[in-house]
Amino acid sequence: MxxxxxxxxxxxxxxxxxxxxxxxxxxxxxxxxxxxxxxxxxxxxxxxxxxxxxxxxxxxxxxxxxxxxxxxxxxxxxxxxxxxxxxxxxxxxxxxxxxxxxxxxxxxxxxxxxxxxxxxxxxxxxxxxxxxxxxxxxxxxxxxxxxxxxxxxxxxxxxxxxxxxxxxxxxxxxxxxxxxxxxxxxxxxxxxxxxxxxxxxxxxxxFPGRYERIASNGHKAQIYHTFRSLIKEEEGENTNADECILLIREKLNKWRNEGFDFYENDLRKLWNYSASDIPYDELQAILYKKAIVLYGPPGTSKTHSANTIANALIKESYLKNKGNLDTFFSNSESIVNDRIHRLQLHANYTYEDFVAGMQLVDKQTKPQKGKLFEYCALAKNDSDNLPHVLILDEINRVDLSRVFGEVFSAMENRNEDIVTAVGNFKLNIPDNLYIIGTMNEIDFSLEQIDFALRRRFLWFPYGYNAGILQDIAYLKNEKQKAGLSHRDIERLINAANALNIAISNEDELGKQFEIGHTFFAEIVDIYSSFKAINNKTNRIKDKLFRANGPATILWDISIQPILEAYLGNVEEDEKKKTIQDLNNTFFQASLD
Structure with missing residues (x-):
């Protein structure tokens, strides 16, 4: 408009x-x-x-x-x-x-x-x-x-x-x-x-009166997908995406000021689920399978993406009823947040914590239901029957087969009672409870997981993504008013790309050891702090890669320690040489 x-x-x-x-x-x-x-x-x-x-x-x-x-x-x-x-x-x-x-x-x-x-x-x-x-x-x-x-x-x-x-x-x-x-x-x-x-x-x-200031076809698809319930079936016949969005605009005028922009913050939250385009395959997969796992190296936005998918799933379901728009604009955060449940898994987390176990109650050992029963009850008692999403962060830290036990059967036979091994409780997972797991592939390879477990989920690999790195860097740059130029960020991306290619080709490492994009994006925070501490201005020509500058700090406090951990079993001299070669690759690529 x-x-x-x-x-x-x-x-x-x-x-x-x-x-x-x-x-x-x-x-x-x-x-x-x-x-x-x-x-x-x-x-x-x-x-x-x-x-x-x-x-x-x-x-x-x-x-x-x-x-x-x-x-x-x-x-x-x-x-x-x-x-x-x-x-x-x-x-x-x-x-x-x-x-x-x-x-x-x-x-x-x-x-x-x-x-x-x-x-x-x-x-x-x-x-x-x-x-x-x-x-x-x-x-x-x-x-x-x-x-x-x-x-x-x-x-x-x-x-x-x-x-x-x-x-x-x-x-x-x-x-x-x-x-x-x-x-x-x-x-x-x-x-x-x-x-x-x-x-x-x-x-x-x-023609700004007929089209939106949207360059991305993906964004247009997201807007249509989110608000399509506003368009009557006969109105949407023989119309293209741009015409549908114009119809959506006319309907949304009821709740917005005329001339609103789809990128206004509260409106964007409805349709634009992440800094970059929604992982559409994952969204469709969880609708079909109800359980997915995002796996890959650390720092590759797995947890962020899990939240993104959960948000999208709940919002899309809620907005299928156009009568909900009034409520959503006034109460969107609680509608979503009350239906997302998170568990940070760790080495000491067990079946007893998750499903059922014996606990001391009134000086007697009695069987007690685990956290999963709580989440099932919340989903089952949802008056709107909206999706509830359980995010299991870092499933690689536990023996999932032992922690889940009968849960696998309950996942495959939803709305049926499955009796637990401890306490003889009736576990019944409702249709509207979805599960998203995240897994660091460094700690636990997908190939190590038995087939019976693998088939219960759909699995999505997450790796280093230059496009997401750019999006995060620009977003941080804008929020922090850091003053980095397009060329500064381009040099960062060139260096990150080159380093990860070298890591992928390294005999002792490989693609699963790539450095995640979120680690590289920390350079914006480092530069902002560096500038404040040293009272530097934006007139510095080489903001990121000058000697002992932000890129050096990023390498010393973040990238090198990660590489040292990955190469923990390599002899010290060979480890030092490999890291130095990777360092040279990283800084040399920033000059291109």
């Missing part, structure tokens, strides 16, 4: 169409008459027709770009800069200087020759995919500009060209024909099977 805070985004898009496409003048510099069909055809040949997928894997984007545009005219480079600008201008997870530097790099112009205004704004983060998919996003922009130039030569004005943008984006998203705005066959074939965030970005830039 149109919001005054982002008015300049929409104005700049109109200027792009009007000044650049229609009048052929640059909006990035003071140059005029730069755009022609011949120029865009040449760019298309250099950047798209000359594309080599193998080269792309081996060369960094900017190096490949330099080779593609070797010998190109100034106008060709400047027109390409507009396609690259269109990719970056509306997002705020790229800094102004970074956006402007893209134009400087391709054109060779000094900063003073490049206008500041087009680079200053952004309506939100487009996510990691928008960056990693940069080639195809820009290739799409080039083809789009070519189409707009052709349509403008046939007499299309500003509003008509914006409708062409909308029609092309919707066709590529939903494969729906538009009789008025027919997408060129070559355009279709080239991009039809490509996921493009530009389609979401440009429809919003062009």
């Amino acid at each position: 149109r919001n005054p805070n982002w008015a300049r985004i929409h104005e700049l898009f109109d200027e792009f169409i009007n000044s650049f496409v229609i009048h052929k003048n640059s909006i990035l510099t003071d140059d005029t008459n730069i755009l022609s069909i011949e120029t865009i055809n040449s760019i298309q040949g250099r950047f798209i027709e000359n594309y080599n997928d193998n080269d792309e894997k081996d060369l960094k984007f900017q190096k490949k770009l330099a080779s593609q545009f070797e010998g190109a005219s100034y106008n060709e480079k400047l027109v390409f800069a507009h396609a690259e600008w269109l990719w970056s201008y509306s997002v705020n997870d790229l800094q102004t200087a970074t956006k402007k530097n893209y134009t400087k790099t391709i054109t060779g112009l000094e900063h003073s020759k490049i206008n500041d205004e087009p680079y200053k704004y952004g309506f939100g983060s487009a996510g990691q995919f928008h960056k990693t998919n940069k080639y195809w996003e820009i290739a799409f922009n080039i083809e789009l500009i070519k189409t707009l130039v052709e349509k403008q030569s046939e007499g299309a004005d500003l509003e008509e060209l914006k409708k062409w943008v909308e029609a092309i984006c919707l066709y590529l998203k939903y494969n729906r024909e538009n009789e008025t705005y027919f997408v060129d066959v070559k355009f279709r074939e080239r991009f039809q099977n490509k996921a493009l965030t530009m389609c979401n970005i440009l429809t919003y830039c062009a």
Whole structure:
């Protein structure tokens, strides 16, 4: 929806169409008459027709770009800069200087020759995919500009060209024909099977009254999935996701101020279950199996994800009844939190604690029910029959077969009485009690678990995730006002990626010993503390990886101790050499 805070985004898009496409003048510099069909055809040949997928894997984007545009005219480079600008201008997870530097790099112009205004704004983060998919996003922009130039030569004005943008984006998203705005066959074939965030970005830039400021298809799917009960069946017929979200917006106006944003904090909590996209497979799995385990190295967001899945499961069930929205907006925390139950398992936790055991009561030893009976009763007595989720953290710390005992039979035969070995209690697990376990694979390999136990759960591996590292780092950076740049965080991710690749390839380690993303994200906290203690300002050029800086502290207090523990059985000299080699890999990669 149109919001005054982002008015300049929409104005700049109109200027792009009007000044650049229609009048052929640059909006990035003071140059005029730069755009022609011949120029865009040449760019298309250099950047798209000359594309080599193998080269792309081996060369960094900017190096490949330099080779593609070797010998190109100034106008060709400047027109390409507009396609690259269109990719970056509306997002705020790229800094102004970074956006402007893209134009400087391709054109060779000094900063003073490049206008500041087009680079200053952004309506939100487009996510990691928008960056990693940069080639195809820009290739799409080039083809789009070519189409707009052709349509403008046939007499299309500003509003008509914006409708062409909308029609092309919707066709590529939903494969729906538009009789008025027919997408060129070559355009279709080239991009039809490509996921493009530009389609979401440009429809919003062009028509904020009909589209949301949401770049992620995943986020749109989550919004639809959460609020679909608000739409009558007949209203949802023959409508795409964007049209459904517009209908949802109209319904939500009853509870929200008109012009609300789906990223407002209390509303976002309903549909956006985590810092990154919801683990959809896990959510579907727990609905089907009612018991899942998330396993992997420490620091890979297993506990956080377990809470995320539990939240999603309860919210989704509650919001299936649209009459619950009033209650939810006023009391969302208790609705969810009262139905999530957590047990931190440890080496001394036993069957007697969990299921049933003999305890001293009034100086007599009597059989007593364990914690599981309490959770079963809470779920069974829920007047709304909503899901209750039991999170068992670190199941690797116990002998699960011994702790669970008859629970496995009760899980498979829900709503049936299973008699316990101690006390002859009738254990009956209701349908609405779900179980999520987390397991550190370092301590206990999945292969060590017997098949009878494994088949009672669906198992999901969790490992190091660069995308989640980026999300956490940006979130911490924003909350702490740390002042780290996109380049600082990019260097951290490069270093983390390289270190974990080296760990995976190390004979004494392997993939299951990768360092989790949450450990690397601690560098933001270290930098904030470092800055406060040393009274440093944000003017420091190398904020993270300078000598004896935050990266060194992170290595010394977090990463190295983990590696030493993992290599505990290795001879001391070999251990020191391995850790030093990994240290070199980590810090060298930060320079790339």
